[in-house]
Amino acid sequence: MWLLVPVLVCLGLVANGIRLRGRLRRLDTVVASGRPVDPAHLFLVAEGVRLPEAARRAASNHARRERLLVLDLVPADLTVERALDVARMVDTRTYRADRSAPGRGAFQAILVHRDLLERAGITHLDGFSPVELVDIATQLKRYAPTATDLAVVPGLRAARDDAAMRVRVQQRAYACTPASLYMPFTPHIATAIGSQVSQQLAYVATALFWFQPFFVCAGRVPLAPRDLIRSPIVRILGIFLLVVHSVRAGREARAAGIPADPHKAARRQRRDETAAWYRARARHVGRLREVTSSECPWCGSRELRSRLRSPDLAMGKPGSFQLDTCGRCGHTFLNPAITPDGQDYYERDWRDGFAAEAAEHARAREAAADRARAELLRPYATPRAWLDVGTGFGHFCNVARHHWPATAFGGLDITDSVDEARARGWVDAAYQGELVQVADRLAGRYDVISMFGYLERARYPSEELDGAVKALAPGGHLLIELPNPSCPAARRLGRYWPGWDVPRRLHFIPVDNLLAALEDRGLRPIVVELGAAQRPGDLTGALGLLIQQLAPKSEPWLDTHRAGPGRRLLRVPLLLASIAPLVLAAVVDSLSRAWLARGSRSNTYRVLARKEG
Structure with missing residues (x-):
């Protein structure tokens, strides 16, 4: 049975490669245009990205023709791992039509209609980090759920990439699905287990992982990753490069007097403010309940029995609560009920x-x-x-x-x-x-x-x-x-x-x-x-x-x-x-x-x- 592990790893890598290649092949490529950029089209550009005028004209013409309000501009020269990230994050068959899909893309440059930009409250156009563009892409897709798409733009040059920035982008994009961050490690773990059964199959699985970028990105794919030839070496040295780039980014941030990860710093501040709000009310939690009722709020019967007691299991806020059931009509209700202030307390930070x-x-x-x-x-x-x-x-x-x-x-x-x-x-x-x-x-x-x-x-x-x-x-x-x-x-x-x-x-x-x-x-x-x-x-x-x-x-x-x-x-x-x-x-x-x-x-x-x- 354990022999199935390396076999499944090999099959999984092949199937995943086919899936990712299919997604990249379905990417549109904008065509060159001599028409000037539409005055209503503005461009949000990440730091270090080069977006020449010809690329702007082509992107604007594509957005105008396809009736798009948002167009994520994908550089053809993305690094291999960034190109694979695009394929992992975006199902190019359904992305535009799926009203509930999160906004995703290459996070290098985005064309946005002026009216939409004002409605979203975004005021500046350049100097973004790719991490900031993750949040912006998410917001813009929500504001234009069926008028958002992505396309490869010839002439657009991606910013210098490193492993540390890529990890930060992934952490932001997968903030609500952290398990997705660790999925790429699954083949390594499974291969290590499978090597105890069949070293030959483990070698095959390892080779498939190292050379997967060639299968996904080479040939008739609109992307031409600039590091495709050396991608096996990049994959082998992945952890080492992450450490080196993280240390370098930390030094540069300290020299500039800014946090190495501004998003994490901002979230830490919001967390501290939220914790202070709850600490200020910790002594008054007991006052957030009404008097225990002896009657069913639905039919008025006094035939009540306790159904269960439970703490707040989902959020972990303080208190223990009882649900009573009416013996006459079967209505179940929280008893004692929480006050209006209690509702505000227990629903706070639940949906907002x-x-x-x-x-x-x-x-x-x-x-x-x-x-x-x-x-x-x-x-x-x-x-x-x-x-x-x-x-x-x-x-x-x-x-x-x-x-x-x-x-x-x-x-x-x-x-x-x-x-x-x-x-x-x-x-x-x-x-x-x-x-x-x-x-x-x-x-x-x-x-x-x-x-x-x-x-x-x-x-x-x-x-x-x-x-x-x-x-x-x-x-x-x-x-x-x-x-x-x-x-x-x-x-x-x-x-x-x-x-x-x-x-x-x-x-x-x-x-x-x-x-x-x-x-x-x-x-x-x-x-x-x-x-x-x-x-x-x-x-x-x-x-x-x-x-x-x-x-x-x-x-x-x-x-x-x-x-x-x-x-x-x-x-x-x-x-x-x-x-x-x-x-x-x-x-x-x-x-x-x-x-x-x-x-x-x-x-x-x-x-x-x-x-x-």
């Missing part, structure tokens, strides 16, 4: 603030679920105006625009993230607050209202349903998605079921309760979707929460009782030991999805209801 980047990345990965949500309406109505309640940065509206291009989308959220959604153009109208607060003002304006991840976090879900009825036009549709507290995963995984998300989720409404509440308000349910609404990864998520509880990631808001040095030391060996269980959990999650999608076993359900009248 220090964790905004990670939260946006996680939300963008729900694009498949967003597509299913948008398509659920198709057999029943063509929306004229759609209000997404609890929209955050507007990710659902961004995806739904592909399915409903003629629909006007509005976004409502209690945070100011909805203003950013409006600036990006993901929503056409932005409202801040709770639905019940703006329902009268929006009455009859929207013929579709959606609530994804909203009703379970509302303090008074019944009032929010009343607000939806007021805001919805006659004959309009209300689409709601909620976690299913009756699913097998919720029962078997206990407090480690990711769907609980204590204490940010306050109410867990059984599907029958929601249907009855909608009918009482004159809304006729026309679709109840369980199986298709299943969210993947319950077992994998539960294992992740267990790891987070035993050895939490160091965060500025972490409960001091869970932030000891022992747990910090335990985290790395625990993560290494959990690789095999996590892989096994992912396999089980994948194999069990078909079973969970049958009947009422899914961890999530959706209801589409029509307002009569």
Whole structure:
């Protein structure tokens, strides 16, 4: 069986080489143009990059012809490893059309339309580092999700490259997926293991790795890496070059009186400011809860029983919380509930603030679920105006625009993230607050209202349903998605079921309760979707929460009782030991999805209801 390891490494290197070569071959190459640069086209250029006038004209003509607002300019003379990074980061088949894809490219120079640049708030045009262009490319793709692309520009000359800068670019680009940083080391580790079984196959795998750049970049590929001939030597000396270049970069930074990595320095400062905010409120955490209720907030029954107790497993903020279930109607709720200040405390840095980047990345990965949500309406109505309640940065509206291009989308959220959604153009109208607060003002304006991840976090879900009825036009549709507290995963995984998300989720409404509440308000349910609404990864998520509880990631808001040095030391060996269980959990999650999608076993359900009248 161990003989399979070096065989799989060889096959993996060949398959990956074919994948990367295909991506590079699909890169467009701009053609020379005598037309002057469009006055609306501006160029953001990294330090050390040479962008002659002829290359600017060609890029501008290409952007004008392809109707692009953003064009990442790829130098043909990138180093081999930078060229491979472009292929790894960008699926050139789907990049432009994929509204949720992160902005990526060569990070050397970017053409941007003037209006978009002003909307994004970018004021200067040159002197950028490649690391800064990572953030800019990410932002610009969000502001022009279907008008962003990349192309090879003849005549464009890349900046001098070194291993240290390349690692910093990778760290920034993969900040939300750190495992991607270590994937290139997988063949080395597997080859070392396989060499104990077959040295001949290990030699073949090593040679394939060293000479992979020739297969990927040579021949009919629009790039001509300047170090292709010596790429095997560069790969052999990779670690040594990284150390040398890092030391040199550190010396140059100290001589100039600036941080060696400005991004890390800025993040460290934000981290310190965030930690100071939490320390100032550490003594008052106990005041963030209301009095324990003896009645069910849904039906008023006093037949309550404790379902589970749990700390804040996901974020690690202080406190222990209890979920009670009503014996009459089955409604599960946080008891005692947290106060409005408590909601602000426990939701702070969850979707915004220090964790905004990670939260946006996680939300963008729900694009498949967003597509299913948008398509659920198709057999029943063509929306004229759609209000997404609890929209955050507007990710659902961004995806739904592909399915409903003629629909006007509005976004409502209690945070100011909805203003950013409006600036990006993901929503056409932005409202801040709770639905019940703006329902009268929006009455009859929207013929579709959606609530994804909203009703379970509302303090008074019944009032929010009343607000939806007021805001919805006659004959309009209300689409709601909620976690299913009756699913097998919720029962078997206990407090480690990711769907609980204590204490940010306050109410867990059984599907029958929601249907009855909608009918009482004159809304006729026309679709109840369980199986298709299943969210993947319950077992994998539960294992992740267990790891987070035993050895939490160091965060500025972490409960001091869970932030000891022992747990910090335990985290790395625990993560290494959990690789095999996590892989096994992912396999089980994948194999069990078909079973969970049958009947009422899914961890999530959706209801589409029509307002009569």
